[in-house]
Amino acid sequence: MVTANPIAEATVPTEALEPPWRFNLFARWPWLKRLVRMRSFQFLVILPNLFMFYLFIISALFGTPVGNRNIIIVFVWILWWFMLIAVLVPFGSRIWCTICPLPFFGDWIQRRAVIRVRTGKSPGTENSFFGLHKRWPKRLSNIWLQNFGFLFLATFSALLVTRPIVSAAVFGILFLVATVLALVFRLRTFCNYVCPISGFLSLYAMTATVELRSVDKDECLKCKSKACIRGSDKGWACPWNVYMGKLDRNNYCGLCFECVKSCPNDNISLFVRPFATSDVVVRGYDEVWKACIMLVLALTYSVMLLGPWGRFKDWANVSEARNWAGFGLFAAGQALLALVIFPGLYYVSIRLAKWYARADSVPTKELFLKYAYMLVPMGLLAWIAFSVPLLMVNGAYIISVASDPLGWGMNLFGTADFPWTPLRPHWVPFLQVPILLTGLYYGLRGLHKVGRRIFTDPAQLHRSLVPPAALLVGVTLVFLKLFIG
Amino acid sequence: MNATPANVGRAALLRGIRIEARNAGIYDSLTHLFQGYDDSVATIFREMASEERQHGAELERRYGERFGPPPSPGEEPKEVIEAPDLDDPEAMIFDSMDVEQALQLGLRAEENAREFYRRETARTSDPELQKAYRELGEFEETHVRLLQEKLAERRGAKDSAAR
Numbered sequence: 001m002v003t004a005n006p007i008a009e010a011t012v013p014t015e016a017l018e019p020p021w022r023f024n025l026f027a028r029w030p031w032l033k034r035l036v037r038m039r040s041f042q043f044l045v046i047l048p049n050l051f052m053f054y055l056f057i058i059s060a061l062f063g064t065p066v067g068n069r070n071i072i073i074v075f076v077w078i079l080w081w082f083m084l085i086a087v088l089v090p091f092g093s094r095i096w097c098t099i100c101p102l103p104f105f106g107d108w109i110q111r112r113a114v115i116r117v118r119t120g121k122s123p124g125t126e127n128s129f130f131g132l133h134k135r136w137p138k139r140l141s142n143i144w145l146q147n148f149g150f151l152f153l154a155t156f157s158a159l160l161v162t163r164p165i166v167s168a169a170v171f172g173i174l175f176l177v178a179t180v181l182a183l184v185f186r187l188r189t190f191c192n193y194v195c196p197i198s199g200f201l202s203l204y205a206m207t208a209t210v211e212l213r214s215v216d217k218d219e220c221l222k223c224k225s226k227a228c229i230r231g232s233d234k235g236w237a238c239p240w241n242v243y244m245g246k247l248d249r250n251n252y253c254g255l256c257f258e259c260v261k262s263c264p265n266d267n268i269s270l271f272v273r274p275f276a277t278s279d280v281v282v283r284g285y286d287e288v289w290k291a292c293i294m295l296v297l298a299l300t301y302s303v304m305l306l307g308p309w310g311r312f313k314d315w316a317n318v319s320e321a322r323n324w325a326g327f328g329l330f331a332a333g334q335a336l337l338a339l340v341i342f343p344g345l346y347y348v349s350i351r352l353a354k355w356y357a358r359a360d361s362v363p364t365k366e367l368f369l370k371y372a373y374m375l376v377p378m379g380l381l382a383w384i385a386f387s388v389p390l391l392m393v394n395g396a397y398i399i400s401v402a403s404d405p406l407g408w409g410m411n412l413f414g415t416a417d418f419p420w421t422p423l424r425p426h427w428v429p430f431l432q433v434p435i436l437l438t439g440l441y442y443g444l445r446g447l448h449k450v451g452r453r454i455f456t457d458p459a460q461l462h463r464s465l466v467p468p469a470a471l472l473v474g475v476t477l478v479f480l481k482l483f484i485g
Numbered sequence: 486m487n488a489t490p491a492n493v494g495r496a497a498l499l500r501g502i503r504i505e506a507r508n509a510g511i512y513d514s515l516t517h518l519f520q521g522y523d524d525s526v527a528t529i530f531r532e533m534a535s536e537e538r539q540h541g542a543e544l545e546r547r548y549g550e551r552f553g554p555p556p557s558p559g560e561e562p563k564e565v566i567e568a569p570d571l572d573d574p575e576a577m578i579f580d581s582m583d584v585e586q587a588l589q590l591g592l593r594a595e596e597n598a599r600e601f602y603r604r605e606t607a608r609t610s611d612p613e614l615q616k617a618y619r620e621l622g623e624f625e626e627t628h629v630r631l632l633q634e635k636l637a638e639r640r641g642a643k644d645s646a647a648r
Contacts, residue, residue: 123521124577135522141580186522192578221568224510229577230518241577245570252578284579 020278022271024215026260032270036257040115042098050101053171055405060168064407067162068420071405074397077161082391085204086384090275093208094201097254102174103191106182107239117236124186125237126230131183136193142286146199147293151338153196154297155331158304158317188239191254203290204380205250206373207276207442212253212260212268213244219267220245228259228268235262244268249279251287276377276442280450282369289343291375295475296338298382302482306389346372349467357464362454370454371468374447378472381439382479385432393422432483440476444469497617498548501624502555504567505541508594509534511569515587522577529587533569540628547620567598567625585639592632599625 026033035041056072067073088096108114110129120128159166178190191198214220220228220243228244231237235258238244242252244259244267260268282288303309304316315326350368354360359367396418401407403416410416447465455461512534519527548555569590576582602622606615 124518126517133521136580138580141578221570222507224507224514226511226514226518230514241575243571243574243576246572246574248574252575283575 020274022211022213022273022278024269024271025210026269033260036270037261039117039261042256043114045099046101046104049099050104053101057168057172059406060164062406063164065164066407067164068394068397069401069404069407070164071401072164072167073161074394074401076167078390078394079398082387085380085387089201089204090207090380090384091209092255093205093210093212093250094253094255095210096201097191097198098256100197102171102195103178103182103188103239105175106179106190107188109179110182110187111236117231117233119231119233122186124230126225126227126232127237129186131186133186134184136185136189140193142284143193143199143202143290144286145194146196146202147286147290149194149196150199151293151297151335154301155334157301158313159319162317163319187237187241188254192240192252199290200294202251203287203294203376204383205253206279207377207380208250209272209275211250211271211273211278212255212257213247213271214263214267215269216267217245219265223265223267225264227262227264231258232262232264235259237262249281251279276446277449280373280446282372282376284369288346288369288372288375289339291372291379292343292346293338295375295379295382296334296342298379298386299475299478299482300334300337302382302386302479306386307482308485345471346375346468349471352467353464356466357455357460359455359460359464367454367464370450371447373450374443374468374472377442377446378439378475381435381442382475385435385439385479385483388431388435389425389428391423392428393425394420395423396420429484433480436476436479436483440472443472447472493611493614494617495548495552497614497621498544498551499555501621502541502544502548504598505537505544508567508569509537509541512537512591515569515571518577519582519587523580523582525584526582526587529584529591533587533591536628536631540624544621544624567594567601569594585636585643588632588636588639592629592636595625595628595632599629 038044052075056076059070060072063070063072084096110131111118111127112130118128119126122129122133153160153170156166160170161167174195177194181190181194182188220226223245225232226243226245227235229238229242238259239256240252240254242259244263247253282291304313311326312330314321314323315330318324318327347368350364350371353371354362354364354367397420399415400418400420403413403418404410405412444465447468448461451461451465455464512530516527516530516534519530521527545555571582572586572590573579573581599622602618602625606618606622609615609618
């Protein structure tokens with residue numbers, strides 16, 4: 001704790017730093033605990049998704065190349081994306097990872113089992129794993145690869161969201177990489193360090209209204225077996241390499257519920273908690289850059305797909321416009337904005353915060369990392385605001401494609417000819433504005449909360465908040481300009 | 486067990502023995518966890534497990550001298566005194582545990598134990614129990630010093646390597 005004025009009488013009230021409420025779901029609904037404790041639980045929730053992915057690949061290979069007539073494009077980039085960003089992440093944390101089929105084959109090979117647990121002595125665990133079980137290189141033990149991977153995919157998003165074959169190729173590569181990495185490296189190396197989707201899920205899961213945590217931390221402290229991370233005859237060692245005893249943020253918990261099965265003290269539960277209030281600690285530069293990249297991408301996507309500037313859209317859509325110079329400009333500009341310009345602006349706001357608060361004793365790094373939390377709820381809500389018109393304008397395709405998933409002229413449910421009818425497009429700004437302002441509110445609230453942990457003097461605290469808060473308001477105004485013109 | 490002065494001292498010593506045994510088990514678990522991941526860290530935890538067993542054996546010897554052979558271990562101690570634990574839940578993901586941090590983890594546990602026994606010594610008015618707690622506190626003090634020396638040695642080696 002730092003105070004500029006040691007004789008200042010006013011201090012930030014300590015009760016304000018109390019952790020927020022949480023509600024134990026397993027205690028309220030024991031059937032839910034019984035469900036996730038079933039050994040077959042994860043397999044049963046992945047199976048339908050695996051079938052869907054198979055269907056997507058088939059439709060990409062043999063179905064129509066017209067994007068809005070092919071299920072892989074319509075279901076993945078309209079329905080799945082909206083559900084993921086607007087529903088699953090804010091209300092379910094990393095629940096997508098529970099049902100994600102990408103690591104399925106890797107897990108299967110590593111465990112040589114789909115459902116049952118194998119006990120044994122693979123290094124670090126009480127389970128028997130197949131594969132080389134190697135340690136992931138230390139210098140790559142972060143989310144930088146995921147940052148660059150997502151930025152790379154985002155650069156080619158115009159191709160990805162319009163060409164079924166490109167989407168299928170990307171998913172195929174991700175399946176392959178996940179499986180190969182599982183053979184060489186231990187546990188879910190792919191999910192922890194490589195998967196580009198996992199990167200932003202980890203960041204935005206911080207805001208989620210659910211968390212998997214130990215009920216009583218002291219039980220974990222006394223626990224000799226550490227079965228959550230080492231595994232046991234009841235459950236596999238945590239695929240994410242997380243120790244439940246000290247887990248205090250959602251970022252790297254993939255909600256596989258293996259720890260609920262393996263904990264010998266029945267000490268793990270699923271809790272409901274308030275939105276964007278509990279996990280407010282950003283721990284590394286890789287996470288700060290992830291927050292910057294995501295916010296900038298929400299902005300550039302909004303410019304490309306929702307804005308009135310056709311030229312920018314043509315630059316991004318290189319496969320149709322064939323304007324390689326324009327595409328190069330777009331790709332370089334987006335990368336520069338996400339990796340250099342916006343993080344630079346944020347850095348300047350932190351230097352100004354230090355100067356204005358006269359907080360010389362607070363390391364710039366500490367302030368830079370901690371205040372970056374404000375970008376998390378703001379980024380998530382900006383993405384939701386961007387995704388709302390996608391669903392409202394293009395949602396009708398979901399109904400028609402459900403009946404004719406491959407674009408072959410089938411009519412499975414009698415809805416194949418459902419016309420493209422945008423759903424109340426004039427409402428879009430009226431939804432986007434409150435969503436964006438909610439992001440601003442939670443961003444500022446989070447900033448204030450984090451600040452209270454650093455400064456005890458209220459005057460100093462408030463001064464330190466002004467420059468980053470001004471940046472956040474500026475970002476909101478840019479989005480508002482884009483959304484409502 | 487009646488609360489006679491001899492019995493309270495005996496119970497305190499017995500609790501000390503069980504805490505050492507429990508902690509040896511926790512260090513064993515951490516040893517396995519880091520085996521194949523970072524063997525140098527695993528080695529430190531193995532050494533700590535072995536030290537805890539030595540501490541337990543020493544306490545058992547003292548117990549034996551005064552009260553005869555200790556009873557077979559019963560329930561796990563309910564307190565969390567000295568229980569060593571990973572600080573960082575993401576240590577394995579981000580590979581953030583090194584030898585120095587492993588030693589610090591042990592040091593913190595021993596310091597907590599020392600403080601616990603000091604507090605208990607000040608709080609109790611029973612002279613026999615006071616004596617037992619003081620003895621256990623001094624015992625932990627030697628562990629603290631041992632770990633501090635190891636840490637200093639480690640830092641010294643690191644500094645000279647850096648030079």
